[in-house]
Amino acid sequence: xxxxxxxxxxxxxxxxxxxxxxxxxxxxxxxxxxxxxxxxxxxxxxxxxxxxxxxxxxxxxxxxxxxxxxxxxxxxxxxxxxxxxxxxxxxxxxxxxxxxxxxxxxxxxxxxxxxxxxxxxxxxxxxxxxxxxxxxxxxxxxxxxxxxxxxxxxxxxxxxxxxxxxxxxxxxxxxxxxxxxxxxxxxxxxxxxxxxxxxxxxxxxxxxxxxxxxxxxxxxxxxxxxxxxxxxxxxxxxxxxxxxxxxxxxxxxxxxxxxxxxxxxxxxxxxxxxxxxxxxxxxxxxxxxxxxxxxxxxxxxxxxxxxxxxxxxxxxxxxxx
Numbered sequence: 001x002x003x004x005x006x007x008x009x010x011x012x013x014x015x016x017x018x019x020x021x022x023x024x025x026x027x028x029x030x031x032x033x034x035x036x037x038x039x040x041x042x043x044x045x046x047x048x049x050x051x052x053x054x055x056x057x058x059x060x061x062x063x064x065x066x067x068x069x070x071x072x073x074x075x076x077x078x079x080x081x082x083x084x085x086x087x088x089x090x091x092x093x094x095x096x097x098x099x100x101x102x103x104x105x106x107x108x109x110x111x112x113x114x115x116x117x118x119x120x121x122x123x124x125x126x127x128x129x130x131x132x133x134x135x136x137x138x139x140x141x142x143x144x145x146x147x148x149x150x151x152x153x154x155x156x157x158x159x160x161x162x163x164x165x166x167x168x169x170x171x172x173x174x175x176x177x178x179x180x181x182x183x184x185x186x187x188x189x190x191x192x193x194x195x196x197x198x199x200x201x202x203x204x205x206x207x208x209x210x211x212x213x214x215x216x217x218x219x220x221x222x223x224x225x226x227x228x229x230x231x232x233x234x235x236x237x238x239x240x241x242x243x244x245x246x247x248x249x250x251x252x253x254x255x256x257x258x259x260x261x262x263x264x265x266x267x268x269x270x271x272x273x274x275x276x277x278x279x280x281x282x283x284x285x286x287x288x289x290x291x292x293x294x295x296x297x298x299x300x301x302x303x304x305x306x307x308x309x310x311x312x313x314x315x316x317x318x319x320x321x
Contacts, residue, residue, distance in 0.1 A: 001115075001219075001317040002090050003243060003262040010075050010082035012061075017070035022093035022110055023119060023211070024063055024071050025050070027273055028078065029085040029263070029281040035273075036078045038063040041097045041110050041119045042209065047078075048146060050155060050275045051171050056148040056207075087263055087273070089244060093119050094135070102133030102191045111135030115321075116216040119209075120193075121148070126204030128197040129184050140188045140212040141222040142315055144170055147200060148207035156182045156200040158193075159250075159313050161224050167200075168248060168313075171276050173255035188212075219321040222314070224250075229308030231288075233298025240318040241293050246275070251310035254303045261291055261319055268299045 002017050008028075022040040027033075034049040042048075044066065047059045061074030070090075073079040079086070093110040097119075100109045105125060111118035111134070118135040124147075134140060141160040147153035155170030162168070164183045166176050181196035188194065193210065195201045201208065215222050221238040228234050244260045256275040263271040263281065268288035271281055288299035296316070298306040305312070 001092070001243060001321075003260045004070075004088050004090065005262055006086050006088070008077075008080040008082055008084040008086060010080060012064070012072070012074045013080070014067060014072045015070045015088065017088075017090045019090075019092050020066055020068050020095070021071050021090040022066070022095065023091040024088055026079060026086055026088040028081065029087055029273070031081065031084050032278050032280055033078055034278045035275060036062065039110075039119050040066050040093070040095070041108055041121050042148065048148070048209070051278050053152050053154055053171055055151050087260070089260070091115075091117055093117055097121070100133035100135055103131035103193075105130050105132050107132050107134075109133065109135035113137040114216070116214040116220045118212045120212060122208050122210075124202040124204055124206045124208050126197055126202055128181070129186070129194060130202060131192040131194050132210065133191060134188070134193050134210065134212045136212060136214060137190060138214045139190050140193065140214050142213040143188065143193055144211045145182070145195075145201045146209045147203055148209055150199070150203050150206045153200045153203070156180075156198070158183055158188070160187075160222065161313065162250065168250060170256065173253055173276050175253045176250045213315060219318045221316045223316075224311055224313045227298070227306040227308055227310050227312060229301045229306060231299055231301065233300060233306045235292075235297045236295050236314060238295040238316045238318075241320065242291055242296055242316040243319040245289070245296055245314055245316045247305060247312050247314045249304060249307070249310055249312050252303065252307065257287070257304055259287075259289055267291060
């Protein structure tokens, strides 16, 4: 994992990451515009937006190539508008996709088991209890699924601590949703994710996407904390100094938040972006968070981050794995 910052120039160019990216999630910081995601399994020039239920769209001037040390972008304003500032979060999976036949649905998978991350595509069959191979060697503790070809379908998100009858939606500020049937009331295994007939994850004939994660000591942590409503806020233990932290209140209808150690390089970090919103970067008061050597600590009482007694889930990635 690595975060890179750049300023757009409306000219095709390469962005150096330090490894070959398999997933690039980018956002314009100073302009209201969508979050854009392209990965090596779906292929270049194919974009989804985390803050929208729209289908995947073709963007010939978006992300045009994955290189050995980063990625190449064209002139699309969502990736490279002149004078705009951008952040791009990058993950390395397993390179070129391979066919996975472990499940009742054959999937295409790029997996990095040692990093607890895989990118999965499959075609839904509409059958409750269908299984999809995810390519990892441990049980995923966070799964984000999205229809690529049917409009209006949510970014359905499974979190282990919420259980297999609950989902939250990445594009929504809403609280947790129960009884949806997305996961067929079945917990993932070390090889499979089970899906229900729910249309967000399993519309018959629809192209589908999954990003799968599990905690890895010293690199990746999927966890939760309970807010205390204080500027001397809750501490969340990760076991490493984070580079990126994504949080969501699951008790109340407040939105997601992403902070990293590149957009703000000192404590408290305040530079927030929101996966469920196309808003530009917020750097005002009320979102203060400390990055520590072994986790992060809230320094605010904001409902999105630290309301007393409310539960928050997070996923964090290490600065130095």
